[in-house]
Amino acid sequence: SVAEGPATPVSSTSTVHNEKSFSYLPQTYWGLDPLHRAYVKMFVRDVLEMDIYPGHPTLNVYAYRNHPISRVDLLGWVVRVEEREKLFNYAIDDGTGVISCTCWKPRVPVNTEEDIDYATPGTSTEQEAAEQEFTEFLALKTREIKKCVRELRQPVKLRDLLHVRGRIKSYRGRREVGAVYFRCVDDPTCSVEINRTMEQLQLYQDFYDVPFQPPGSQEGEDDTEAGVVKALQDAIADFLSANSAVLNFDIKELATVDSLMSVVQKAQKENNATMNAKEVNSLFTQAVGGLADLGIVYKRSDKDSLYVVIDRDSALESAVLDIVRRESQNPKYSESGCHYLHVLDCLRMKHRFSGVSPKVVGRILDKLESQSDIISTSENHYIAF
């Protein structure tokens, strides 16, 4: 259903704004960026200086990095007040820029003084009391709302601190904010303003300055070393599941597999770099290390570089099962089951399994449980009969 003419070429060209490059998103993906519909707490200067989102000149969507921004949350001093019949035009200044905000007066009629009679005829005294209470509550709330509306219909003073949320708009060639929310903030000691600036600095560094990456674009395009390692790790996992005859392997052996080397060569081509054998070996070691963290393979011992595929190691499986069975006889564990770290300790006493990690034991225990060889008594405790 995506029939956006200009969207496709825009997304393919990437613009360099700083060291990192990012590409603008086609409109289809805007909704995936949490900043698109959020009220972004920007500095006024950035609201004024942001470019219109490339390729979409009429949508009132602006680009900060590649974030499609349409709504902002601003806090600043009121430095000019203009009143019209139905709206106020406040100019607010946060020290970085001045922007004008259109704040519509609430339309609720406030000068109607008559109080609405909410009471309904009651039958029992208990019901009457409850209704009386409810009527008072409603009257209180109505008064509060009316007071708030009256305040919003009064112009704020110069120097007041105004908090505005709204959409960025362009009015006669000038950028302004159409407020959906505006309140005067009581800030006698300036602490609200100070905290706000600190919060903004944190938000900018953690979120706004980080270009948005649509999910799924990381794979294949990520040409950093971590990306290559991840791609290689996935390729090794695929290779192992496709070749069920591989019970264990050496890292040097992996480097002879064509499908895995092609991943490395592709990365070399993209980076225009050549790697020596040592660097390739380190890539493979990192990728296999990642698989070991996931509990798919484990290193047999620290001395050699032989890795064992866990699901195909029947010796490990039977050793774990034996340990759980034996420990379940122990009166200490017969009730609640024994903890998986205790199983790990027992397992590591055998020289053959000295390099096994906790994740591996967890995976084996899960497998045994799914085969109904053992039972888990709690999240980390297992028992066998």
Add this chain to the structure above:
Amino acid sequence: MARNLPGSGEIVRICEIFQRGAEEFDGRAVRVMGKLETHDIVDCTAELSNVERAQKSSPHQELAVNTRLIEPFQARLGSIFQMVGEVEFTAHGPLLHARVVKCVDGIDTAVYYRVLDMQRHYLKGRLALQV
């Protein structure tokens, strides 16, 4: 509507106006903070003094203020005020034509200026990246 917006008052220290001088600040809008030392409601003049005691490098400096646009205000001597206005460099030194004034007694000046420095540092660092 919304024709002439005032310039944005860059937040500065009083001593910075003296240091950085006329070329940079003449006619520009600034937001300063200082202690009200003198106030003359007839002549519409006032003087704000530096509130940063910790910084030994900045001497005690007083900024002359023209208060014509903000009279009458609750001008209690000794209170700390923030003012937004345009700086004019006269023969006697800088003069601030204040147009917005706010009393901020009880402000934590140390934190205020530290956050100002953090914000400047951030904006400067980002500018360098974007060029």
